[in-house]
Amino acid sequence: MNCPHCGGTLALDDMTRPNCPFCGQVLPHHARAAEHQVLINKMLAQQIGAQYPGTPPGNIPQVGYGYGAGMNNLQQFQQFHVDQGFKRARNMTVIMLVVSLVFFLVIFGAVGLVLLLL
Numbered sequence: 001m002n003c004p005h006c007g008g009t010l011a012l013d014d015m016t017r018p019n020c021p022f023c024g025q026v027l028p029h030h031a032r033a034a035e036h037q038v039l040i041n042k043m044l045a046q047q048i049g050a051q052y053p054g055t056p057p058g059n060i061p062q063v064g065y066g067y068g069a070g071m072n073n074l075q076q077f078q079q080f081h082v083d084q085g086f087k088r089a090r091n092m093t094v095i096m097l098v099v100s101l102v103f104f105l106v107i108f109g110a111v112g113l114v115l116l117l118l
């Protein structure tokens, strides 16, 4: 492949870099990858923002930026949230059990009290 800016011949190694080694211009496929990164991060920021209502934008957890690491981070990020979802569901189950146990104790306690008073 040749650099679209200066026409210099790019080796495979040169193409893994974001810039042309001859003229220093950003290579088009890296520019596109960077655009996708920005888009994905923007979408994620909106999704994350929706999950943390009332959180100022500066305090919302960010997904790492970086060339070539975007999809990987996205997967890790999703995995992290799936794990958290499971934990939250388990916590909810425990809380529901405790709450219903307390609820029954209170009701039986009240019934017992009424029976004692009668």
Ligand SMILES: [Zn+2]
Residues within 6 Å of the ligand: 003, 004, 005, 006, 007, 008, 020, 021, 022, 023, 024, 025
């Ligand atoms: Zn060039």
